[in-house]
Amino acid sequence: RDKKESVIFKGEDNSYYEKLPDGKVNCIDEQLPFELPDGWKWCNLSMVGTTNIGLTYRPADIDTQGIIVLRSCNIVKDEINLTDLVRVKTSIRENQFVQKDDILICARNGSRSLVGKCTLIPEFDEKVSFGAFMAVYRTPYFNYIVHFLRSNFFRSVFDDSNSTAINQLTQDMLKRAVIPLPPLAEQLRIVDKITELFERLNCIEESLI
Template sequence: MNSYYEKFIATGEVKCIDEEIPFEIPSSWEWCRMQDIMKFVNGRAYKKEELLSRGKYKVLRVGNFFTNNEWYYSDLELPDDKYCYPGDLLYAWSASFGPQIWNDVKTIFHYHIWNVKYNSRILLRDYLFYFFLYDKTQVLSSTTGSTMIHVSMENMKPRFIPIPPYCEQKRIVSKINELLPVIDKFDDVQKELDTLNALIKESLKKSILQEAIQGKLVPQITEEGTAQELLEQIRQEKLQLVKDGKLKKSALTDSIIFKGDDNKYYEQVSNENTDITEEIP
């Protein structure tokens, strides 16, 4: 691999950055730091009393991207860069983070959101959007599940982004748009399969246990004796414990369950037999 170098225009310093480059790219592409080709513009930090139940402008917060359908409003007239417009590429950097494409009316956006500004003659919005999605997976893979994620601007600006030729950016976006519906379909099928596997697992477990306790899981071997003999052995041991004074005589009032010649089940307590066929599971 040929080495990568970075030249600092202000000082003329050149240094090798091979250890920082995450992967190889085609020869017609270039690596850039985000801060050199785009700008992250923060929204406005609101005081609680400035957020209204109704007003001229919506106030877009991070939660509105994901689960929160409740909106605050504002009547404040702000500098133009504190509004987002249809088609803007936004980035939520707090908690539930990641890129979003804004497709609503002119709206004020909160401080926890960036509006990503770039030269649209050089960079395709949707290419940047998909790159940010990829970059999000890299951030998540390096973060423990219990950690609240905040992507700071200081961390974001020096990160590397690979830049393809403009026409290739278009082809990449077109191919991703073609493949994502297939991936989504696969995801749906996989979820159905996972559910089915879980059901099969429980059904098989239940079936095997059912076979086991009904005496159908392993062959019956006459030479091994019967359970009746085991129960009689337990009864004789109890009798001996009573004789030895280690067990009260009242403990001998246990029952004997047996199957009669009429194929019904009976329970014998003392000398009395009771039909319990309907109780046998």
């Protein structure tokens, strides 16, 4: 965890508090919609991972022999789709390259419904970057957290706070998003159950075609 980020903790009064980087402490009980089972913890995303914004490039940087830059259109049905690719030749910082199991997130878009869509990064056989309207979240709990990021609970982080023409999920909003984090074994059980249910839904959908 970045020590400059906020941290959530439970006080002696059993209330939850967020300590901000400037040292201020705020009670966040009203932000927590339910009690957690034993062993679960409320935390924010900055406590269990890191996030980076993507690469800004010019039209002149586009080159068919350059580095792939992932954009919003490359997330299709919760998976990476490489049909419409842009490659660029420009200076790219190391933290603007993706790694396997990073969570790629659409952080800015004219359509509110597209902001927040996300997917896990697969194994690539070359270096791959991501665009400025995207964000990457890196965490050891990627399998569980990618499902959390697709939930209505997470969407409330930005749905009620965006009034601009271009909706966006800022770095601060992403880092301070509150998440109910279960023990690892429970995370794996939840992920397995979600996978099973979606497989059933896909079978039902295919049977109706």
